[in-house]
Amino acid sequence: MDTTLAPSLDTAIPFVVPTSRWDDSVAAGLSPAELLLYRSNLLGSDLTVTNFGGGNTSAKLAGVDPLTGEGTEVLWVKGSGGDIGSMKLDGFATLYQDKLLGLEKHSGGPEDDDKMVGYLPHCTFNLNSRAASIDTPLHSLLPFAHVDHVHPDAIIALAASSGGEAATQEIWGGKIGWLPWKRPGYSLGVMLRDYVEANPHVEGVMLAGHGIICWADSAKACYEHTIGLIADAANYLNSRLAGKPAFGGALSFSNSSGERAAAAADLMPRLRGLMTGARRKVGHFSDDAEALEFVNSADFERLAALGTSCPDHFLRTKIAPLTLDPAKLQDDAYLAQKIADYRDLYAAYYERCKRGNSPAMRDSNPVVVLVPGVGRITFATDKTTARLAGEFYGNAINVMRGAEAIGEYIALDEQEAFDIEYWLLEEAKLQRMPAPKPLAGRVALVTGGAGGIGAATAARLMADGACVMLADRDGKAVEEVRAGFARQFGHDVVRAAVCDVTDEGQVEAAFESCAREFGGLDILVANAGIASSAPIEETTIELWSRNYDVLAQGYFLTSKHAWKLLKGMKEQGGTSVVFIGSKNGVAAATNASAYASAKAAANHLARCLALEGAPFGIRVNTVNPDAVIKGSRIWDGDWRKERAGAHGIDSGKELEEHYRQRSMLKRDVLPSDIAEAVYFLAGDQSAKSTGNMINVDAGNAQAFTR
Template identity: 50%
Template sequence: MRSFDHVLNLWDDRKEASYNENQIDLFLYRSNLLGADLRITNFGGGNTSCKTIESDPLSGELKEVMWIKGSGGDIGTLTRKGIAGLFTDRLHSLKKIYKGLPFEDEIVPLLQHCLYDLNSAAPSIDTPLHGLLPFPHIDHLHPDALIAIAAAKDGEAIMKQIWGDSIAWIPWQRPGFDLGLQLEKCYKDNPNIKGIILGSHGLFTWGNTSKECYFNSLTVIEEASIFLEKAQEKKGSIFGGLKIESPTAPYRLSQAAQLMPILRGLCSEKNQMIGHFSDEPAVLAFINSYDLERLAPLGTSCPDHFLRTKIKPLVLSLAITEDLSDSAAIREIIKPAFEQYRADYAEYYEACKRADSPAMRDANPVVIIYPGIGIFTFAKDKQTARVASEFYQNAINVMRGAEAISSYTALPRQEAFNIEYWLLEEAKLQRMPAEKPLSRRIALITGGGGGIGGAIAKKLAAEGAHIVITDLSEDRLKEGIQSYNKDVARYFSGDITQEKDLLKLIDFTCLQFGGVDIIVHSAGLAISKSLTDTLESDWDILQNVLVKAQFQLFKLGVNIMKKQQFDGNLVTIASKNGLVSGPNNVAYGTAKAAQQHMTRLLAAELAKENIRVNTVNPDGVIVGSKIWEGEWAEGRAKAYGISVSDLPAHYAKRNLLNQIILPEDIANGVFAILAVLNKSTGLTINVDGGIPEAFVR
């Protein structure tokens, strides 16, 4: 088996054998391997298929069925649920009713009439491209190396230089039935080819088995990569050479953390966005180059690229050494660039729209370039923002390769518009599930490794929020983070009583997601002692963790919220003990009372900023609570003259509802404040089963 230097060969013969020649399983295996290497194709990009012989459920006749990735799927994570199964003879029969390119979209609903598997995913627009070619296994991929050739000014001539007549060329054509017919004709006219390059688009390869198809794809990509590598070595400088030098990585990250909330606010004119930052070496080589000014306005070439990155990026004119501490001044400096970008986008829309075009979408940039520092991407969620960044890095690779062998050419604006505002793309957007109540929100939860903090984090994430959990115990955080998707949650281990750790926490949150909208101060500890036994150190640590940390964290968080210039929420997890007097509780109860009054004071102060400040008061949360592990439980049991094991029943009996209060109940209280009671501030919600002494009204 040959080795590859520019792509990953992940094929495992033992794994292949385990599928017992099940062609659908092998097709899915191949797809996942191809999607695992971002040099081959990026998230959601490309398509794969296989053909099998199946029995027609009505006639019993054996017929050929094509299995293909469904619309909107990702080959790297493709499963049986994500594919469509269609009769290939019915696909061919569509030729009889196809009326030509102007009526392209009329074919799409007819694909439903070609289905063999009625549980199929929605058939992809690439379905005719695969179905009209005769091969049992087909890959359609978007590798950077091939798109660099496909997007080069004289790409077809370069293709012949590399492969001679073994690969054919089809000029740019929007995917659809017409392109499928062109692929069919191309192969009939050139029966000895091993692949087809689509201008400004991607690559088609095939094979008689899934393994053969896989290695044919890898081989063509490897050959293209070697050619580009040699051309780049011969040319020497990349993108015309470096115009500026980047500062150190810590400085870049510091600048990015300060700027991201401002950018997020400007990008969120229509809808709140989530951010991503990248300063990879390949990114810096492009954004620091002489050719940035020439190439960036051209935009991307491959449809997958600009569908996720918009037609072009916004390039900031900020100096590397710009003092970003005055956010209002920086906002005024860069605001005109955003206004110009929106105006340019509106002009692009007006110039290219058709009578049936969907309404203009958000005109704000997705990709923002800060020369010397990195690229920022903003989208509806972290995954989409991260993928947009990856796709723009793919575009950078394409531009680098195309410039090494020729000159880079972008799609004409009208062709780009026809893809971006394609009615089928609009239909795909309309099929997206409804957003959750806390979608597009960023929540920071202290004490996230504990029972209550962990439950709050899970609830907010389940309702759509992106979360950062922090705690003193990194082990707890590592354990807790395992249950989240990588694009939903991050953890930060630190001591919230130390200002330096809080500053790092805020910067970390901004770098990971772009800012912060919600801060829940759930970190806590409890000490139950009489006045005589309470030490000054007991008093100090309770004040530092519960009160001082809340003050400092809220102060830092509000600064970020003001940079973003949209609403925010501060939530304190206090206690019934802040309202009700009890024995052996002077230090803890005083700190909890201070927390609650701080929220009332801040609610009065921050309402004009549209920042709401509220309190949730738990009581007797024993099950799953870290506070009840050790001396606090023993102290409370002693105060009530009972054993530790009797505490849950004791606390349940003393509330009006006779209910045991769980961490999840506190989380529901926080969610109610954030998503349901959105006109309330200065509020205290008691989640305690009903303690009359704690009634606040």
């Protein structure tokens, strides 16, 4: 999250001017295909050039037909759904160029565009399984060896402005052509080819509302040509923006970064709870300079209502954002009505634009929510998609700023927008996507998240799709665990907060952070704990209080501050609280009165909360472990020696063997075993269970629940 101060709105934010990053020493040893990849990665990793998943690159390379052994020309082009910034060689589709050129006889015009996509697999070279994108004809029908098609903000600003065509002529003096809007597909490829044949002097073509396509004879020349064109556009727009406010100037100014963060943490869970549907949402908040410049401006409402222009932006952000009055954010009835109104507007848009074969209406909730004085909030069924939606709308803001500097911003026509959103080919792609994981859209907070049980639990939840906030009093340890999980599961799905559960301020801050980072809470795992062992005569007030502060009061404080977030998800199917208890909470233990009685208090607190939470769909259950020694930080300290002493045995391997043999099943209990029980109680498979305890102790008759 960007928590910078609000930008000055006296002067528009300028476009970043890209420069070449081509390194001849790197390129020198690369094959032709590797040069294409190098060029693609350079373009895609620069957000001034293209956004995630946007744009495509190609090269026509010599190949050997595996059937005939003869030479043939092969089109290497970014495959469907790939990202040129992060792709590898296997991200390219490879197709026989001569077969692609022969497809035109199958096209009867624009009405056959969808049919033409079905012919692309028949042109596959060397059994490559990577599907070709719908933009393939833009590359195959041009006669040039290397082709780039990108959607940078500075270019789209020209392509989406009433003054864009004139600006294109002014900037490049006729060297870059202009084609009116046409939905991507085979017909656009034909239009482009014919235009270039009729205008052989052009070095690229602006595609209105879409982007730019250009070419060259080598990978390096094509890359530098693309970068140069974007730099030309950015410099031109910056000259028009210099010294002037964007979007009609400032109408309101932002709060401080802390106030914006607090407002987002308060607002996001309430919005999330109102967005009912087939799947839960995860939120993403940004108060970056672009968002603040836009939402605090005079033209904000007018431009926001128009929606986005580029298809890449629109598919991520829906037809238009939801805008909120910052003076009414505390009014729950107002928020509920705004969400309801947005759904009605979306349904009306669907009814106006649907065709006879359109897929059924999809989720009608807003994706983008804009709030003056606060920033931009986005919601999606997973964190990465929510983040990317925000970034794409940030691109759209940049486009609007540039477009308005040279004319009037032109959004995508409503029917065209609908035909892209509900395109049968897009629907088929959605249907091919894997089913969501069981905990997709769920947000969990795990206290004691840096310990053995806490980390194992977090990993188990993330493995099935949940986002997790790790809370632990050891800042260094919890950051190490977070970093490891970020490498394993991806940065988007895991965050960390320093939180001592005995400090109410830190507990409250951890939940605020969870709300701001992910949009709310669905699962609380109260796990933070300590352990102590001492005869009653040696149990000090300090030792007694410390056990109760962490194991009883700590569970109370985490539950208290989770409660509001959990209650808000009643209409989404409810939420789950899981306490990590102990065998000693139900079975007495020698020389552990402080620890065991505090665990018993926590167990009974869980039952009380099960009663209190049921009307709000909050389930509260407990997992009682026993002797989880491996991977446990508690057993690394005095607890191991104290318990060994209580049993009159050595604290080394003898202690582990003692607990294993004491169990009925003669088995070790591991952190992953506890995590599996938590996963069961956190998910829908236990949706009708509350107030229960599950013992994970390899069998202990004393601990049988009664």
